[in-house]
Every structure is written in C-alpha cells, then in structure tokens.
Amino acid sequence: MTDDTRFAPLLRPELAALHAYAPAKAGAAIRLDANESPHALPAEARARLGAALAETALHRYPDVRATALREQIAARENVHPDQIVLGCGSDEVIALILTAFSRPRAGRAKVSVLFPDPSFVMFRLSALAQGHSPVPVALDEAWDLDVPAMTDAIAHHAPHAIFLPSPNNPTGNLFARDRIAAVIAAAPDALVVLDEAYGPFSGVRYDAEMSSNPHHVARLQTLSKLGLAAARVGWAILPRALAREVDKVRQPYNLNALSQTAASLCLGELAPFFDEAVRAIVAERARLAAAMAAMPGVTVSPSAANFLWVEVPGDGAEVYRRLVAKGIVVRSFHASGGRLANRLRITVGTAEENDALLSALPACL
Numbered sequence: 001m002t003d004d005t006r007f008a009p010l011l012r013p014e015l016a017a018l019h020a021y022a023p024a025k026a027g028a029a030i031r032l033d034a035n036e037s038p039h040a041l042p043a044e045a046r047a048r049l050g051a052a053l054a055e056t057a058l059h060r061y062p063d064v065r066a067t068a069l070r071e072q073i074a075a076r077e078n079v080h081p082d083q084i085v086l087g088c089g090s091d092e093v094i095a096l097i098l099t100a101f102s103r104p105r106a107g108r109a110k111v112s113v114l115f116p117d118p119s120f121v122m123f124r125l126s127a128l129a130q131g132h133s134p135v136p137v138a139l140d141e142a143w144d145l146d147v148p149a150m151t152d153a154i155a156h157h158a159p160h161a162i163f164l165p166s167p168n169n170p171t172g173n174l175f176a177r178d179r180i181a182a183v184i185a186a187a188p189d190a191l192v193v194l195d196e197a198y199g200p201f202s203g204v205r206y207d208a209e210m211s212s213n214p215h216h217v218a219r220l221q222t223l224s225k226l227g228l229a230a231a232r233v234g235w236a237i238l239p240r241a242l243a244r245e246v247d248k249v250r251q252p253y254n255l256n257a258l259s260q261t262a263a264s265l266c267l268g269e270l271a272p273f274f275d276e277a278v279r280a281i282v283a284e285r286a287r288l289a290a291a292m293a294a295m296p297g298v299t300v301s302p303s304a305a306n307f308l309w310v311e312v313p314g315d316g317a318e319v320y321r322r323l324v325a326k327g328i329v330v331r332s333f334h335a336s337g338g339r340l341a342n343r344l345r346i347t348v349g350t351a352e353e354n355d356a357l358l359s360a361l362p363a364c365l
C-alpha cells in the first residue's frame with residue numbers, strides 16, 4: 001500500500017475527481033483573471049486603515065460573532081443582525097450553508113444543489129466536497145436562465161439549495177428579473193440564494209425578492225470584488241431561523257480580527273474610496289468593451305459586472321497562450337469545450353492595464 005492509496009478507502013469518494021483550487025500563475029505582469037479590483041487604496045486611506053489595524057487586539061481572540069460588523073451590515077441592508085452569517089469570503093459561507101443542509105429529503109439518497117451552467121465553480125465544488133449532488137442547468141443562448149429547464153430540474157431533483165449569481169460569473173449578465181422570480185416561485189421548498197458578488201457593478205439589488213419571500217430566499221455578498229479580496233470577508237443574509245442553524249456549523253473564530261476591522265472601515269469611513277473604484281471600473285468596462293467589440297471577429301457580451309465575457313475568433317486556447325506570452329493573464333474557458341471553447345473572461349483592469357490588453361490583443365487573435 002503506497003502513501004497515495006492508504007487512506008483512499010476512508011476519504012469522501014467525490015474527492016478523487018476534484019483538484020485543489022489553483023489560480024493562474026502569480027507573477028504575470030498584468031492579472032485580469034480573478035475579478036479582483038485593480039485599484040489599491042490611496043495612501044491616505046491606507047494610513048487610516050493601518051492605524052485602525054494597529055489598534056486591533058492581536059493578543060486576544062476576535063469577536064466570535066463579529067458583532068460590530070454584523071450590525072453595520074444589517075443597518076446597511078435593513079435586516080436583523082441575526083440574519084447575517086459571515087465567513088472567510090463568501091466561498092466559506094457557501095460551504096457553511098451546504099454543510100448545514102446535509103440531510104437528504106425522505107426517499108432520496110443525497111442532497112441536490114442546483115445552479116446555472118456556466119456559473120461560479122464553487123457551487124459545484126462545495127456541493128461535491130459535502131457529498132451532495134450538483135445539478136447544473138444550462139443557461140439559454142443569451143446566457144439567461146432557462147426557466148422551463150430550471151423548473152423541470154427543481155421538480156426532478158428537489159434541491160435543498162439553488163444558487164443564482166446575478167450578475168453571473170463568468171457570463172457577466174444580469175438574469176431577467178421575471179425569470180429569477182419564476183425560479184423562486186417554482187422552489188418554495190428550497191433555499192434560493194441570490195448571489196450579489198458583482199452587484200455593486202450592476203446597481204441591481206435583490207432585497208425586494210428577499211423581503212417578498214422571507215422564508216426561502218437568501219442573498220450572498222462579498223467585499224472581494226470591491227477592493228478587499230485579501231481580507232476574505234463575505235456573508236449571507238438568511239431567513240433568521242436558518243441563519244441560527246448555519247451559524248452552528250461555523251468555526252467560532254472564522255473571521256479574524258484584522259479582517260473584521262478592515263471590513264468595517266471599508267463599509268464605513270473608507271466607503272467613498274471603494275465607491276470611487278467601482279465608478280472607475282464601470283467607466284473602464286464601457287471603454288474596454290467598445291474597443292474590443294470593434295476588433296474583427298470579437299464579440300463582447302453585455303456586462304453588468306467587473307469583467308467582460310468575450311468570444312474570440314479561432315482557437316481560444318491559442319489566444320489565451322499568446323496573451324500569457326505577452327505578460328497578460330485572463331481566464332480562458334477552452335477546457336470546458338462546447339460553446340465555451342472560444343470564450344475568455346477578462347477582468348476590467350486599470351486604464352493602463354486595459355490599454356496594454358487592447359494593444360496586445362489584435363496580434364493574439
């Protein structure tokens with residue numbers, strides 16, 4: 001028995017087909033692959049943040065319930081603080097929800113988790129890591145929700161949770177609001193999680209959907225796309241009774257004190273800096289989209305997010321490799337094949353980074 005196989009019979013069988021998350025090679029000159037904000041905080045904001053972090057009591061465990069931050073978010077979102085479950089990024093919150101939802105429905109062997117395809121990879125990976133069944137449902141030809149297909153899948157799989165990111169990653173579009181409403185209406189026995197990770201770039205919020213369906217709709221939010229990716233702060237706004245249960249599977253100190261402080265400042269006195277970065281990204285998004293759409297054979301989908309969903313002519317894998325050779329990393333979907341084979345997801349960078357992309361791209365097509 002080798003060390004590779006010793007514990008194989010004891011491990012969750014789904015792990016054999018999974019890989020640990022591996023982002024693109026660090027070190028490339030221009031990183032447009034991870035949907036981060038390209039804007040570091042200006043010096044005066046960093047000084048203020050540094051002073052606040054220096055005051056953080058590092059010799060003590062952090063506030064176990066991140067009380068101040070939860071209350072701040074609750075006030076901003078007009079919900080009760082007990083509805084909020086914070087995590088080390090919304091990735092962790094997705095995992096917490098799926099950990100709590102571990103009892104299969106009567107007569108079924110497994111828990112099902114439904115999400116559109118393509119969408120954010122962690123819905124599938126997190127479901128598999130819990131031993132649940134992922135149920136991807138293909139988006140229609142305009143990358144919108146295919147309501148009949150979703151309704152069929154809901155009836156057939158009786159999912160515990162349905163994740164709907166809008167704007168969607170990687171397609172960048174908002175799902176039609178009446179289609180989201182139709183999915184919510186078709187799934188009264190499931191938790192429908194409206195993932196607003198890219199909401200600040202779209203101006204659309206789903207508070208009305210949640211308040212009119214208070215018992216089975218949740219919202220997921222994160223600071224990662226706004227300029228605080230390194231701090232790893234995300235949260236869910238859940239129906240209160242469910243939040244109480246999900247909070248029981250959370251590790252007590254999952255959100256460290258430095259991140260709590262940084263997040264509070266980001267939502268509070270430093271908010272104008274983060275808001276300004278969002279405005280700059282939205283303006284650059286329009287410029288970048290128009291310039292790329294003018295390149296022969298390139299199609300740019302309408303984006304409400306901080307990235308563009310781009311179809312290139314010819315071999316997507318080759319275009320990706322040529323860009324990497326010029327020091328620009330984007331996210332390619334060639335490995336998925338089918339209608340994603342020639343698609344790139346390109347994060348909106350700074351004006352300089354976008355200029356570099358625009359001058360490099362034509363020779364890579």
Ligand SMILES: Cc1ncc(COP(=O)(O)O)c(C=O)c1O
Nearest residue numbers: 089090091165169197222224234
């Ligand atoms: C739709 C969506 N939801 C959630 C996340 C997770 O963000 P984080 O864990 O950084 O909060 C991402 C990250 O790419 C995403 O695209």
